[in-house]
Amino acid sequence: MSGIGLEISKYLEEDSVTGTFKAYGYAGLVGAGPWVLPILGILLIGFVEVAWQGSSYLQSFTTSVSWLVGASLILTGLLQLAFTRFVTNRLFESNERLINPNLLGVMFLTTVASGLIGCVFSLFLFSQPLSNEILMIACFAVLSNVWMVGLFVSGLKRFKLMLVAFAIGYLTTMIMALSLMSFGLNGLLAGLLIGHAVLLFLLLALVMPSYPLILQPRFDFLNLRLIFPSLIAIGCLYNIGIWVDKLIFSLHPATSERVIGPMRESQIYDIPMFLAYLSVVPGIVVFFLRIETDFARAYERFFQAVKGNASLQEIEMLGCRIVESVRDGLRQIIRVQGATVLVLILLGPSLIEWLGVSSQYLPIYYICLLGVGAQVLILAVLNVLVYLDKLDDALKLTALMGITNLVFSLVSVRMGPDYYGYGFGLSMTLTAVVGIALLFKELENIEFRTFMRPRPVRANISAWESP
Structure with missing residues (x-):
């Protein structure tokens, strides 16, 4: 926490209106930027798509994005806090050689888990074209990894660089989605995938050089002696607490409609x-x-x-x-x-x-x-x-x-x-x-x-x- 505090304090210590505006502006960009930028990016894609081709794919795209984001946050919520605490304790004991190997380990576990879950849903619940299902699974895996790696950038206190990475990532998402829009829903999802892949690699470029570059994956973070099981429950319950009402309204027949495959949307609840x-x-x-x-x-x-x-x-x-x-x-x-x-x-x-x-x-x-x-x-x-x-x-x-x-x-x-x-x-x-x-x-x-x-x-x- 103190990293951003020191940066903000520099502006507040100027004891001027300009300094105060700088402090509030910086806090706003860093605090809200990483989630406002995705919203603005998806909105812009939607506006352009409607203006150029009508709204034939817009609802399917926004519904897909909502489900992908919600599911990936709930999944990674199981590990986010527990893994962050594991890393914090290793840094406290000056054991930095374990950081990158365990980062690769948690990314491997996240990719496998999200891939398996995506495949199960694809086989038993979806009946979409194979290309669409592959893109959905890939987006799910990449998004899940973005949430995990993003924690490291925050831990390194590189908030400005994190904001720049998110800006570049979602600018790429917009450019690629709009460029591939002629391919319909698959083009929009491909743009989403490419943009988040760019964001993921940018975040990794910020994190990995900061610790010894040992590239052999390790899974010490799964050792019950080194983690806090309560943090696993806290992370999962927090994300469930945020998303469960949206899920209820999206699944209830009286408040939603089927959009694509089993995915439903509740406009009467989602819009407000x-x-x-x-x-x-x-x-x-x-x-x-x-x-x-x-x-x-x-x-x-x-x-x-x-x-x-x-x-x-x-x-x-x-x-x-x-x-x-x-x-x-x-x-x-x-x-x-x-x-x-x-x-x-x-x-x-x-x-x-x-x-x-x-x-x-x-x-x-x-x-x-x-x-x-x-x-x-x-x-x-x-x-x-x-x-x-x-x-x-x-x-x-x-x-x-x-x-x-x-x-x-x-x-x-x-x-x-x-x-x-x-x-x-x-x-x-x-x-x-x-x-x-x-x-x-x-x-x-x-x-x-x-x-x-x-x-x-x-x-x-x-x-x-x-x-």
């Missing part, structure tokens, strides 16, 4: 949800400015004081600063995201009309705005809990998020159109409230909890040592 998610940019900016900056720096000072045998009074003072930084960060997220939601609710009718979207989506849009606002708070709370190594609480929170979103969304579908979106909104709000309560409970007596933390298990590196 998509618009609502664009509203999180201000909240993400504040999250990066306050949680990634103030909290990260406060915790770093606290941890260094503990390691450096500082006095109890100094440690307690630094512990209080951690609590203050978290409280101030959450308060500012609530203020900024709340103001954003209020403005967008007031502008809702005009925005919907300007976009040419039916006014029937407005009630769902309003509820989704509240839900995604609460989701920003959940993201902040989970970041702090995992940073503090409070994995049991993070697991409880993600389980609550997944279960309530599943149950509430099922109930809202059964209750009818007037209640669409309420399941997601209530689930995120409840999870955010419970998460904040859990977080501040854990921050009590942080000095004692820090001293009682278990030390990470050191990896056996004898295989790498010279004879």
Whole structure:
């Protein structure tokens, strides 16, 4: 966290309007850029495709992309946090020789898993042309690897280069998809595949030279002594919690339609949800400015004081600063995201009309705005809990998020159109409230909890040592 915080702090220390704008702009680009760029890229492809050839393939393409992204995030969620922790512990013990081999190992495992899952779905659920199925499986595998490798770039604190890589990757996606558009859906998927392959290789080019270039894959990250199983569950449940309501609305016959193969789309839910998610940019900016900056720096000072045998009074003072930084960060997220939601609710009718979207989506849009606002708070709370190594609480929170979103969304579908979106909104709000309560409970007596933390298990590196 502290890497981006140091960069932002340089701008804030200028103590000027220009410096403040630079800080907010940088936080916005780094925090929201990697997911805003894909959205803008797919939107541009859609607009051009409609203008040139009509919308014959657009719905099939956007539906395919939605399912590919959701499925790849849920799949890689099983390994993302656990593998990141494995790498962090190896770096803490100066065991960098294990990084690249295990990166290759996790990429191999990800590719095999996504390929096998794709083949099973292709054989038993799809009846599309073989070329289409091959492209879907390839896109699924490449996307899954992009999510895994992207974590390393963040860990290296190369946020600017990561943003540049995403920009180049999605620019390539747009150029290739539009160039191959004459080949129909397969051309659009081929463009998506080429663009993400370019992005993947760019991310690898940023990561691998930073560690010893040992290219023999290893699977130490699967050693139960070196990983945290709770992180596997947290990563999986978090992504399920985000996607389960979309899945329910996409699969229910009353709220969706079949588009391509078994893949369905719920326009009445997806469109307002998509618009609502664009509203999180201000909240993400504040999250990066306050949680990634103030909290990260406060915790770093606290941890260094503990390691450096500082006095109890100094440690307690630094512990209080951690609590203050978290409280101030959450308060500012609530203020900024709340103001954003209020403005967008007031502008809702005009925005919907300007976009040419039916006014029937407005009630769902309003509820989704509240839900995604609460989701920003959940993201902040989970970041702090995992940073503090409070994995049991993070697991409880993600389980609550997944279960309530599943149950509430099922109930809202059964209750009818007037209640669409309420399941997601209530689930995120409840999870955010419970998460904040859990977080501040854990921050009590942080000095004692820090001293009682278990030390990470050191990896056996004898295989790498010279004879």
